[in-house]
Amino acid sequence: MPELPEVETVIRSLRSPLLGRRIDDVSLSWKNMLVRPSMQEFREELLSSRFVSLDRRGKYLLFRLERKSRNRLERKTLIIHLKMSGNLNVRLASLERERHDRVIFALDDGNELRFNDTRKFGRVFLVPEAEDVVGKLGPEPLDPGFSKEIFRALFAGRRGALKPLLLNQSFIAGIGNIYADESLWRAKLHPKTECSKLGEKECAGLFKAIRETLALGIKYCGTDSGDGVVPYGSYRTKVYGRGGKPCPRCRTPIERIVVAQRGTHLCPACQPQPRLRR
DNA sequence: CAAACTCCCTGTTAGC
DNA sequence: TGCTAACAGGGAGTTT
Numbered sequence: 231m232p233e234l235p236e237v238e239t240v241i242r243s244l245r246s247p248l249l250g251r252r253i254d255d256v257s258l259s260w261k262n263m264l265v266r267p268s269m270q271e272f273r274e275e276l277l278s279s280r281f282v283s284l285d286r287r288g289k290y291l292l293f294r295l296e297r298k299s300r301n302r303l304e305r306k307t308l309i310i311h312l313k314m315s316g317n318l319n320v321r322l323a324s325l326e327r328e329r330h331d332r333v334i335f336a337l338d339d340g341n342e343l344r345f346n347d348t349r350k351f352g353r354v355f356l357v358p359e360a361e362d363v364v365g366k367l368g369p370e371p372l373d374p375g376f377s378k379e380i381f382r383a384l385f386a387g388r389r390g391a392l393k394p395l396l397l398n399q400s401f402i403a404g405i406g407n408i409y410a411d412e413s414l415w416r417a418k419l420h421p422k423t424e425c426s427k428l429g430e431k432e433c434a435g436l437f438k439a440i441r442e443t444l445a446l447g448i449k450y451c452g453t454d455s456g457d458g459v460v461p462y463g464s465y466r467t468k469v470y471g472r473g474g475k476p477c478p479r480c481r482t483p484i485e486r487i488v489v490a491q492r493g494t495h496l497c498p499a500c501q502p503q504p505r506l507r508r
Numbered sequence: 509c510a511a512a513c514t515c516c517c518t519g520t521t522a523g524c
Numbered sequence: 525t526g527c528t529a530a531c532a533g534g535g536a537g538t539t540t
Contacts (some may be wrong), residue, residue, distance in 0.1 A: 262516075262517095313516095314517085314518095315517090315518080315519090330518095347517095348515045348517085348518060348519070349516085349518050349519080350516075350517050351516065351517065387509075388509080388510090389509070389510070390509085390510055390511075391510095391511095394510085394511080486515095488519085490511075491511095491512075491513080
């Protein structure tokens, strides 16, 4: 399941084949994946557009497009969320389509950008203002301007377990189930830690752990663990999906519990449950 | 604000 | 061996 490191890997791999290319045709075989505008407008507005830049915001891919329409420069952003099982490929148009190719963008160089998504959870937007879609996201964890002080300030007025907070995209962007578990293991914090009780040191440690974990994920082009639906890179998870196997730090068997309806993996020795105050 | 639950989907897997 | 049902997962939205 693509999270920040996987999405970053995808966007990096697409820059070279897409920048400067023009979209000549569009087809979509599962209409629920298109959030807005209508199918007709989507097609009409994309035709003759060129890719001018590609960015990532959280787990969203942002494709900045431009075209000249009646001598006016039109700017739009194509936004894709891969959700659980999505992936993007650039293939020669002559190459056979794959089983779950849902959206096809025909390019002016004989290639196609193909949005493949087994589970149809992926979402596509075409909007004048990207902020309308990604405006509510929390800070980018790897933004150079992001600091442990800013991170600590995010906790003001927050209560409840730590892990669901890390999964909340309006708290911090880009972290999903895998990197939440991996970051908490690295920070030696239990997923159920009451977030309002985090001290300055623990907060700084978590901040560092999140950044290091995500950076490592990107370095290895993402992980291939999880349900194996979409294999990305070769990042090896320390705890995620490794219930019963030894903790890489202390060899204690990794535990699998459920936190906020999500499968959660941790080392019971490295990440002890904080004692509840009486 | 938090937590629980629903919905959208299909491939995998556990259970019979 | 073959079938069915449960399950996993991100995130928006709704209800408690």
